[in-house]
Amino acid sequence: MNPRYERPGVPSGTTFTCFTRRERSFGFAWHFHREYELTLITAGSGTRYVGTDVEGYLPGDLVLLGPDLPHTYASDQQSEAAVTQFRHDFLGAGFFELPQFAAVQSLLSRSARGLYFGRHELHADIAALPRLAPADQTVRLLDVLQRLAAGTAATPITGAGYAAAPSTAVRDRVDVVCRHLQQAHTEPVVLDEVAALVHMAPTSFSRFFRRALGCTLTDYVNQLRVETACRLLTTTSLPITEIATRSGYHNLANFNRRFREQKTMPPTHYRATHHRGVA
Template sequence: MKPRHEQWSLPEDTTFKSFIRRESAFDFGWHYHAEYELVLMTEGSGTRYVGTSVEPYAPGDLMLIGPDVPHTFVSRHPDSVAEAAVVQFRHDFLGPDFFALPQFRAVRALLERSARGLLFTRTPYALRARLTGLPEQHDSAASTVALLDVLGRLAHQADAAAPLTRPGYAPAPDTEARRRVDDVCRHLQRAHTRPVELVEIAAIAHMAPTSFSRFFRRTMGRTLSDYVNQLRTETACRLLATTELPVTEVAARSGYQNLSNFNRRFLELQHMRPSEYRAAHLPR
């Protein structure tokens, strides 16, 4: 399956959308669209998948995701509420040349950087309140000014924003290469906790194993093994933070058959040992 392409629909009185997404849980729904998307996590925690990135999210995380970058969010606790404030807009929502104006040079640079996805983790309260209040604005002109204010503020703290995807990643959802990668990523999201063989994954992309290895690294900016380890480590983080399973069992359930390999990979990616991660994240 390739990521679902979301179709654009707008209210009658404006050229962008803002809404609160509130559900009992966010399920895996790999998708992309032509719009920029601001996502502020307001309740619940889980895993975000943005391009090549597979990392945890928490309330307060703010992401700016560029056009055509596949993404989804999966709740860590399926029995609790998941909520996010979302704004979607196209590059020309204020006219084709609006962001070419010199006074919006910083915003234009911010939007260009969002092609790799951007994460803001220290967003001021006033900016978060501005975003969560957008869906309640009944004056479309005032809501447009508010969105521009948000973009302007983010542009001036863009140096603090971390890119979400590797430099080698380039979104191209309409190409055969993108379709193959999306098929593989969707499959690995389900299958990474069991042994993953290169021959099996290459067959999903209808390629020879050696050719697929080169293709995946060139397209995703990382090796298949690196990507699988990222998925497994995030699964291990969820188990460590939400269960009291022994570390050996966490390793096995995450897809690692060798405990020393699990410990080594976990330390590489999380910069702490599994026991240290559990101590820092288990509820007290």
């Protein structure tokens, strides 16, 4: 139930790894690693989980995650991504401390909360990375990082209150809860039952959860439910009332209020502007 610690393999002839991830579906696999991770979605859609943040992803989404930041991508359809994983010293110890790379150093520091770039002009360059020879990959990756650092479009993903990997004990408890909620958020969520998963009293758990994640349990559950509603709104023609129920809301007024809080628009407007087809 804990996040899986990954140790990405590095191919011979290089100091970092770059690959295309192509699967019939992206399964929920909550994990973290010591490498930075640059991920470009090239096909498919689903849900991205980073720390406490829950958002849908589409082709063209570009994200840079810092080390030890728990994350996963989940979908029930064929998806593809260009993924590059590298350590801070992949070009040598102290390389990014050189004055000419101060902007890249700042970019990497800010990625501790995850950075979302949306659809970026560098997409073609990043998508081609896995197909290049190691020397060309290295030059291209450095160029990509420098150009990302020079831009202004990066948006932090996790809230300011979230600290990646605060401690093993804290992270393990949080990740037990997050994995459970990913599967159970459309059903009634009872504080006592969730607290019991990590052997804590409800009051102590509430304080722990907010201190560890920077949001309340209710806030996090609402993020999961609204993201489920977004997926149903964009991929089906189900009535709004049915979508509310399937997302875990049995009161339509509450659903509309929570949805508007997170998406700054009512569900009907969201469907009209984001609908991708009927399932």
